Amino acid sequence: MAALDPLAFVRSTPPFDALPPELFDGAARTLEVIYHPAGTKLVTVGEEPLRHLYVIRKGVVRLERGGQTIQVLEEGEVFGYTSLLTGKATLDGVVDEDLLAYRIPADEFQRLMTDAPFAAHFTTGLANRLEASLENSPVVTFRVDLAAAVASLVRRPAVWVDAESTVGDAARVMTEERVSSVLVRGETPGIVTDRDFRSKVLAQGLGAKEPLARIVTRPFRGVESSMPVHEAWTVLLDANVHHLPVIRDGEIIGVITDTDLLKHTSQGPVAVLRLVEKLPGRQSLPGYARKVTEMVASLLAGGLNPVVIAGFVAQLNDALMKRILHWAHEELGEPPAPYAWIALGSEGRQEQTLLTDQDNAIVFADEGASSGEYYTALADRANTDLAAAGFPRCPGGYMARNHCATLTEWRERFTGWVDDPSAQGVLEAAIFFDFRRVAGTLDLSPLQEVMDGIPRREAFLRGMVKQALEFRPPPLLGLRIRGGAELDLKRQGIAPVVFLARCYGLAVGSHARNTLERLRAATRAGLMGTDASANVIDSYRYLLGLRLRMQLKAVSVGKPPTNVVSLSDVSAIERSRLKDTLRAISSWQDKAAYRYQVV
Amino acid sequence: MLRLFSSPRWDLPVYWALDLETGGLDVRHDPIIAVGMVPVRNGVIQLGESFDTLVRPDPGRAIRPESVRAHQLLAGDLRKSPPLAAVLQEVDRRLEGGVLLVHNRGIDIPFLKGGHARSGLPWKKPRVVDTVDLIVKAASRRRFLRPEGETMPSLNLSEARRVNGLPDYQAHDALVDAIATAELFLVLRHVIGAKTLRDLR
Known part of the structure; x- marks a missing residue:
């Protein structure tokens, strides 16, 4: 964002950007600037409604109802209109990060509502915005470089306290510094977060004089500063923590929070996971599929490979x-x-x-x-x-x-x-x-034990390989554009890899379920050569990516996702990659047929 | 009992954030070329009441070329503007009963005093709150909490805003700088936990 002064900033923010000049100039004369530190309650359900329309310049506001987050608003977003339109406080509004906002008073808002496009901006989305289901949760624009290092999210050096500090000392420093965690010095550094105050201090009946040592987490999970943002997501989800110290050359350069990651992408896995964890009931389920599709599309656009994306989707589905x-x-x-x-x-x-x-x-x-x-x-x-x-x-x-x-x-x-x-x-x-x-x-280990016997069951393995080889890539000679050739990416490309990888994984006694992990296990056990394995893995990844791009394209125009690609629809480069891919899979299948004596 | 030392709640007085653009840093020779002011009422910055004007230089007070570059002003812009005395009367009218809020009193106050003297106007010595003082207060508070802590904080307005999480504004426009000062004031007031006007001075 360029260095815009308040007036220019509001002028560039929808729906103000479309106001006729005379209306905007009138509003400009009533413009005010407010500052509220993190933690400020701006509005509480059932109490006084807001009397202004706010445009956020800096900071984060969280709108909640019944403790459930409905929206996280940040720079350039507008709030206060539900109060102004209904005359009631229907949502809780809390400042999540220090807020600098510009605002116009209620009567000026009413005047601007005489401008139809301005009014439409607020009235059309109103029902949706009030509805707490996933279906109606807002689609927020996605801006993220997922390959960016987590270091880019660090905004300030970590705040430290001494090992001998008390709970009260730490709480004071955290309030003073406006942070939600402090690091604790020591041979092995520790961390204390605001959640610890709730769960380990207040809930346990402890007080401010308690030594910090009683509640510190030591050691803690940290991440290398060069780790890509998407991997930090995984760590955060796996470890189920909210703060991640970032380490460079053995030094802690700062702490990032799940809110930092959340802000980095409103549609990211962390955001969707939090939504899922807070789902109030089954009436909120419709829309889950759409939410996941949006996330997948964003992640793919962000440059993430489909295998990693699938890992995120699995975590969400599990939750x-x-x-x-x-x-x-x-x-x-x-x-x-x-x-x-x-x-x-x-x-x-x-x-x-x-x-x-x-x-x-x-x-x-x-x-x-x-x-x-x-x-x-x-x-x-x-x-x-x-x-x-x-x-x-x-x-x-x-x-x-x-x-x-x-x-x-x-x-x-x-x-x-x-x-x-x-x-x-x-x-x-x-x-x-x-x-x-x-x-x-x-x-479930009794079931796994049955599967562990498979490497010795030659007849079963042969049967399985035979079945796997019924799915084969098409003969390459038939793959011509002019003939209008079509390819079923699932049956003729992806399934052959998945099926044979399953046989190979089971044959070497691997407990892996994932296709890539099965291939790696088979390679480690010597059942597949390293080159062949690398080719198959590349091919499989490529096919997954191509299919996902096509499916998202179909979904975006309202068509059902398909597995069938028409060769005339793909670029020349894609076509030649596709042929290499199918060739690699065929050649692996030929080797398997030979090894297991399947014709 | 006579409350000799009582001080009003911090958000009761009206603070007028003020910034001057000057032809240089020499009070005796360099002119005031622009004034920007914006009030903080009840802890809220009222942009609609802001006051912003260029000042016609006194004959003989030349503008240094480097400040022309910094402020992107041309002598032609200035010649059509009101003279200093008229501008200062506007300033004083607003300051009546309020608190003058500046970033670095060491520059703005001498220029204001000098300007008043030259224009034959009395300088009424308003109460002054200086965001530079507040930066120092905030820093010493931090040092008290964490003695080994950081080095001397930057006193530069843009830098101080960045440190305190405020957005970048275009510097060297009198009104924008006044707004920038007012916002920094609100943040620092919170950081040092000031409850009364005295806590801010």
């Missing part, structure tokens, strides 16, 4: 699943015996980008055998909720409501597939052997 099961527990009571909710197919492999058909099942402990109806009811609710969130019901019927059984029953099925490699058995095994526990506490 959503936990939320959905939590509601079911509330309604049905706690489960009579431990169970596991397992994801199958691409969800099990953590390879979903756009949401696809449901693939899930329930395994419950044998002690629960007499209360099977509890788990069926649980599955029923969860399947319905997932459908509402945008995961279509699976046409093949691999859904928990149909696949809900005890651990012993599941173990028998698993053993049956391995013992009797019929075509149908191998097909089912393919889906279930990608299983991954998403929620629940039941230990």
Whole structure:
């Protein structure tokens, strides 16, 4: 942002940018500047409404209702109009980061509302903005260089306190410095955050004189300053922390927070995850699929590869699943015996980008055998909720409501597939052997043990490879534009890799589910040459990226996502990459056919 | 009891942030060429009440070429402007009963005093709050909390704004600098936790 003075800034901000000059000049005469430090409550539901329309110049304002964040507003965004239009305080507004804002008073706002385009800006979005569901949560423009180093988010040096400090000392320094965490000196440095004051001090009945040593986290999770922003996301999500010290050459150069990352991208995984964690109930589920699609599109545009994106989507889907099961527990009571909710197919492999058909099942402990109806009811609710969130019901019927059984029953099925490699058995095994526990506490190692025996089951492996090789890339000679050739990226490119990688992973006893991890495991075990493996991995990544770009393009114009690409639609460079890719996959399949004596 | 030392709540008085653009730094020879003022009422900056004018230089007071460059002003702009005495009367009328808010009193106050003297106007010695003093206060507060802490803070207006999280404004325009000073004042008032006018002086 250029160095704009207040008037120029407001003039450049929608909807002020479209006001006729005489109206704007009138508003300019009433313009005020306010400053509120972080933590200030601007407005509280049911109390005095706001009397001004605000334009944020610097800082962050969070709009909440019932403790649920509805919007995070920052530079260039406008707020206060719901107060002004309804005459009531319908949302809580809290300053999240020191706020410098320009504002105009209510009567001037009313005058500007006589300008139709200005009024339309506020009235059209009003219903949506008030609605707390994902469907109506705002789409915020995405501006991020995901490859940027986290160091670029560090805004100030870290604030330190001595190891001997008290809780009160730390709280004073944090207030003074307006930070939400302090680092604590020591042989191994520690960290204390504002959350610790709540959970470890107040909730435990401790006071300000308490030594800081009682609540400090030591050591803490830090990140290297050169780490790309998207990796920092992963760390934040994995470690479930809110502050990340950033380290350069062994020195801590500052601390970044989840809000910093959140601001870096409103549609990023962290933001969507927080939304998911705060979902109030199943009525808020519609729109989840759209939200994930927006995020995926943004991440892809930000230069992230589809494999990493799929990892984020899996984390979100898992969080959503936990939320959905939590509601079911509330309604049905706690489960009579431990169970596991397992994801199958691409969800099990953590390879979903756009949401696809449901693939899930329930395994419950044998002690629960007499209360099977509890788990069926649980599955029923969860399947319905997932459908509402945008995961279509699976046409093949691999859904928990149909696949809900005890651990012993599941173990028998698993053993049956391995013992009797019929075509149908191998097909089912393919889906279930990608299983991954998403929620629940039941230990599934008895199922894994069955799979661990596969390296010695030559007949089963051959059957599986045979089935995998039924999916093959088309003959390259047929790939001509002029003939109007089309390619099904899933059946003729991606599936061949996924299926054969599964065989190879199982053959070397790998516990991995993910296609790339299976390929790496097979390579480490010597089943694949390093060159062949590198070629297949590159090809697979390329195909995923191409498919995702096409699908997003389709979605953006309101068409259903497709797997079919017409060769006349891709550039010459893409075509030649595509051919290299298919050639690499074919050649790997030929080697596999030879090794397993499958013709 | 007589409350000799009482001081009003900080947001009761009206603060007039003021910035002068001058032809140089020499009070005796360099002219005031522009004045910008904006009031802070009840802790809110009232942009609509801002006052902003160029000043016609007295005959014989030349503008140095380097300050022409800094302020992007041309002598032609200035000749059509009101003379210093008229401008200072406007300034004094606003300051009546209020507090003068400047960034670095060491420059603005001598120029104002000198200008009044030359124009035959009395200098009424308004109460002054200086954001440079507040920067120093904030820094010594930090040093008290963390003695090994940082070095001397920058007293430069743009730099001080950046340190305190305020946006960049175009420097060297009297009104913009006055607004910039008023905003910095609001932030520093919070940082030092001042509750009364005395805490700010």
